[in-house]
Amino acid sequence: MTTTALKARKEFGKTLASDIAHRLRNEIVTCQLKPNESLKFDALRLSFGASFTTLREALTLLVAEGLVVAEEQRGYKVAPVTLEDLHDLTHARILIEVDLIRRSIERGDDDWEIRVISCLHRLAKIEERAPEDYAGNAEWKSAHRQFHEALVLASGSPTLLAVRNSLFDRAERYRNLSALYRPRPRDKAGEHRALMQAAIGRNADQACALIASHIQTTSDNVAKYASGVINAG
Amino acid sequence: MTTTALKARKEFGKTLASDIAHRLRNEIVTCQLKPNESLKFDALRLSFGASFTTLREALTLLVAEGLVVAEEQRGYKVAPVTLEDLHDLTHARILIEVDLIRRSIERGDDDWEIRVISCLHRLAKIEERAPEDYAGNAEWKSAHRQFHEALVLASGSPTLLAVRNSLFDRAERYRNLSALYRPRPRDKAGEHRALMQAAIGRNADQACALIASHIQTTSDNVAKYASGVINAG
DNA sequence: ATGAGCAATATTTTCGAAAATAGGCAAAAA
DNA sequence: TTTTTGCCTATTTTCGAAAATATTGCTCAT
Numbered sequence: 001m002t003t004t005a006l007k008a009r010k011e012f013g014k015t016l017a018s019d020i021a022h023r024l025r026n027e028i029v030t031c032q033l034k035p036n037e038s039l040k041f042d043a044l045r046l047s048f049g050a051s052f053t054t055l056r057e058a059l060t061l062l063v064a065e066g067l068v069v070a071e072e073q074r075g076y077k078v079a080p081v082t083l084e085d086l087h088d089l090t091h092a093r094i095l096i097e098v099d100l101i102r103r104s105i106e107r108g109d110d111d112w113e114i115r116v117i118s119c120l121h122r123l124a125k126i127e128e129r130a131p132e133d134y135a136g137n138a139e140w141k142s143a144h145r146q147f148h149e150a151l152v153l154a155s156g157s158p159t160l161l162a163v164r165n166s167l168f169d170r171a172e173r174y175r176n177l178s179a180l181y182r183p184r185p186r187d188k189a190g191e192h193r194a195l196m197q198a199a200i201g202r203n204a205d206q207a208c209a210l211i212a213s214h215i216q217t218t219s220d221n222v223a224k225y226a227s228g229v230i231n232a233g
Numbered sequence: 234m235t236t237t238a239l240k241a242r243k244e245f246g247k248t249l250a251s252d253i254a255h256r257l258r259n260e261i262v263t264c265q266l267k268p269n270e271s272l273k274f275d276a277l278r279l280s281f282g283a284s285f286t287t288l289r290e291a292l293t294l295l296v297a298e299g300l301v302v303a304e305e306q307r308g309y310k311v312a313p314v315t316l317e318d319l320h321d322l323t324h325a326r327i328l329i330e331v332d333l334i335r336r337s338i339e340r341g342d343d344d345w346e347i348r349v350i351s352c353l354h355r356l357a358k359i360e361e362r363a364p365e366d367y368a369g370n371a372e373w374k375s376a377h378r379q380f381h382e383a384l385v386l387a388s389g390s391p392t393l394l395a396v397r398n399s400l401f402d403r404a405e406r407y408r409n410l411s412a413l414y415r416p417r418p419r420d421k422a423g424e425h426r427a428l429m430q431a432a433i434g435r436n437a438d439q440a441c442a443l444i445a446s447h448i449q450t451t452s453d454n455v456a457k458y459a460s461g462v463i464n465a466g
Numbered sequence: 467a468t469g470a471g472c473a474a475t476a477t478t479t480t481c482g483a484a485a486a487t488a489g490g491c492a493a494a495a496a
Numbered sequence: 497t498t499t500t501t502g503c504c505t506a507t508t509t510t511c512g513a514a515a516a517t518a519t520t521g522c523t524c525a526t
Contacts, residue, residue, distance in 0.1 A: 159321050
């Protein structure tokens with residue numbers, strides 16, 4: 001095989017380190033880099049074409065996001081997946097997302113409503129176009145992420161939003177993991193539409209209940225379908 | 234003046250980078266490094282005696298904790314302090330700390346109770362010894378931090394605990410800032426004792442109410458005494 | 467005066483070599 | 497056989513030089 005990717009290239013971020021963090025994050029979330037896999041510098045240098053220190057900076061970023069764990073003097077590895085971690089993550093996500101969506105509904109203006117509606121529309125379009133398997137579809141994943149982000153974007157809490165985004169990534173890794181072992185994706189279209197309606201109808205209590213249930217159900221399904229590959233808590 | 238600190242030394246962490254992050258964090262939280270102050274590599278290299286890349290790794294860590302902000306290609310600076318940020322931070326802290334303390338009370342065992350009690354005892358001892366000005370006292374700060382940490386330690390939520398710790402640091406910076414401008418520290422001893430009693434009495438509702446009010450009142454006082462040095466939100 | 471263009475300087479970002487550290491293997495001692 | 501000790505190798509961690517990028521200050525045309 002040809003030893004590809006000798007030279008680093010910038011795609012996303014402005015600096016090479018943030019760019020590599022972006023690419024690494026993607027590979028971890030999509031499970032191309034498997035849980036527990038050890039991240040050796042020599043190997044990373046080969047596949048990303050960057051030097052020790054640049055890689056080290058990128059890894060440091062991902063440690064803070066909980067996608068990579070560092071054992072000092074003993075290198076880095078992809079964060080493990082466990083049932084315990086999934087439960088912990090789910091609890092944290094519900095707590096934060098419920099708070100954010102409630103405040104978003106209180107504070108959201110017309111632009112916010114428009115954004116929520118158009119994000120849902122885009123999501124629906126993609127699902128129509130590929131009704132069978134949108135779960136593995138990168139475009140659907142992006143639209144899905146953006147819809148959920150739109151819902152909470154008017155909350156006015158940068159701190160919690162940042163935490164939320166990092167938890168979303170961690171959760172997406174579990175979703176991808178379970179998708180590998182599930183016969184067909186759960187149909188979330190109805191849930192998304194109901195969420196949108198509760199949000200723009202300014203029905204905060206209902207929106208909070210819906211999002212909590214949405215996150216919990218997804219998590220339960222992950223636990224059900226992926227329990228074989230997840231280390232017991 | 235003698236140009237001190239040419240050679241780096243390890244005090245806390247196992248690696249130099251984590252050690253420097255530790256020291257930098259401390260300098261930022263205690264406002265020896267002032268909000269908005271730009272963190273130039275040459276200057277840092279001089280005072281910490283480490284190389285570019287090691288410093289860069291330490292700064293990356295602090296960016297994730299919200300104590301440093303990075304503008305790509307334009308360096309790092311100490312995170313600004315604003316009223317808006319203080320409100321955001323306070324909201325996030327109350328949301329998370331209330332959840333953690335409730336679950337800690339549900340799950341805490343005998344060791345947890347003992348730990349809470351002994352942490353409070355240590356705190357009280359220090360306050361007795363220096364009744365006038367324990368606010369600037371590093372030992373008191375450490376005991377204070379440990380008491381509050383003990384309360385939530387049985388929650389069993391590593392994710393939220395990690396976020397909590399990072400928010401605690403950010404809040405401590407604001408507390409230190411206001412202490413500079415306040416005639417005498419507010420007496421929190423009674424509040425701490427009440428918290429302990431509610432916790433080991435397994436009165437979750439009361440403990441949650443107390444911690445929320447404790448955080449909110451502290452924040453209000455910071456806003457009151459430090460508003461002069463805090464940029465308007 | 468004013469602003470655009472350009473050179474000079476300051477600063478950040480990236481690199482690969484060198485130092486430090488951990489883990490394993492083999493030989494010697496118990 | 498089992499344990500200990502001391503190399504040797506694999507790997508991480510740190511360094512300072514070099515490249516890339518931003519900023520400042522100057523010149524010149526308008």
